């Protein structure tokens with residue numbers, strides 16, 4: 043199963059007991075986002091390469107679901123072919139615990155250290171400053187825990203950070219945080235930041251590289267510089283950036299987090315950059331030089347680095363085919379947006395006036411007499427996997443703080459659709475999605491243009 047278990051894709055539909063059936067569920071917020079069992083769908087295949095259930099790529103055939111055009115990569119990017127191969131290879135070649143004293147342990151440890159070197163090179167930081175984690179949620183928790191327990195002073199946190207930043211901030215930094223406001227575009231207010239930094243007393247600033255709901259890109263390079271000049275620690279959540287845009291420079295952040303499953307690596311593995319003297323969240327073992335206790339996920343780490351390496355020729359460095367490939371992909375997204383605005387009057391694209399990830403569109407759909415999940419459910423039935431944003435993780439629907447910070451009313455927030463493509467999504471996929479939305483809009487009685 044490659045969709046994020048907390049993705050809203052599981053919300054609007056009730057997965058039928060019989061294989062291949064999906065029926066639209068009632069739009070009940072309290073029940074709809076609880077992940078439902080999906081039968082026995084899984085990565086499938088075996089080491090001989092037989093993989094009848096899932097074929098990786100823009101069209102994904104998954105047992106029990108059928109063919110789907112997948113537009114939910116910001117929730118989880120399906121495991122890439124290179125990552126899958128690397129994972130299978132690693133579990134065979136490195137079965138031992140990398141902390142063990144024998145030669146099999148040493149081999150596993152050497153492989154993990156090689157991966158650390160590689161990643162440090164791409165990010166532009168010392169490999170020994172990187173610590174493996176179970177993902178970006180753990181990494182963000184660990185960093186906020188460190189700031190809360192090992193530093194003094196005010197921590198500035200942008201209003202649009204992921205809940206895995208805000209929740210630990212509330213727990214460990216009670217009374218020590220100030221919220222960086224964003225403009226209507228979703229970009230942090232640089233004038234506010236400038237004025238606040240001048241007033242002094244700031245110890246750290248937390249601003250993500252790109253937003254998971256809107257794709258809006260933050261000026262993290264400029265903020266890095268400002269922070270370094272002002273002796274403020276700069277913390278960057280790069281979960282949605284890494285593997286999509288060039289990684290160079292991210293490693294200059296004082297603290298950094300990222301997650302493998304956002305770019306084709308496996309779920310449950312990630313990385314953070316953290317300094318010497320980091321106060322660990324997880325204790326009970328001396329792994330990672332005491333900065334994160336627990337046996338590292340050897341196969342997950344090697345698979346994550348393989349996924350990034352595969353992507354590397356395209357986006358981890360600005361050379362290679364990325365120079366052409368990124369603008370082309372962005373243009374497909376832009377053409378979709380223009381056509382959508384013509385086709386369904388009243389739609390509003392969030393962050394439209396500012397740089398966004400090439401793969402993401404967050405759009406407020408017109409009122410259709412029902413909540414947003416009707417759109418998701420109907421599109422799901424038509425074979426398109428889109429999402430409603432990030433509000434589903436608790437199993438309960440809440441207005442998105444990100445959209446609220448951008449000035450959206452809660453009824454608008456309820457009508458938000460998040461569409462996030464992957465590297466293999468084609469222009470034709472975007473066109474097909476547009477047709478499906480047009481069809482859905484007609485069914486919902488929302489005015490549709492006549493082309």
Ligand code: PLP
Nearest residue numbers: 177178179204254279281282301
């Ligand atoms: N930060 C951002 C910006 C994210 O988009 C996500 C996942 O949606 C996370 C953190 C959490 O990542 P993980 O799923 O690895 O815990």
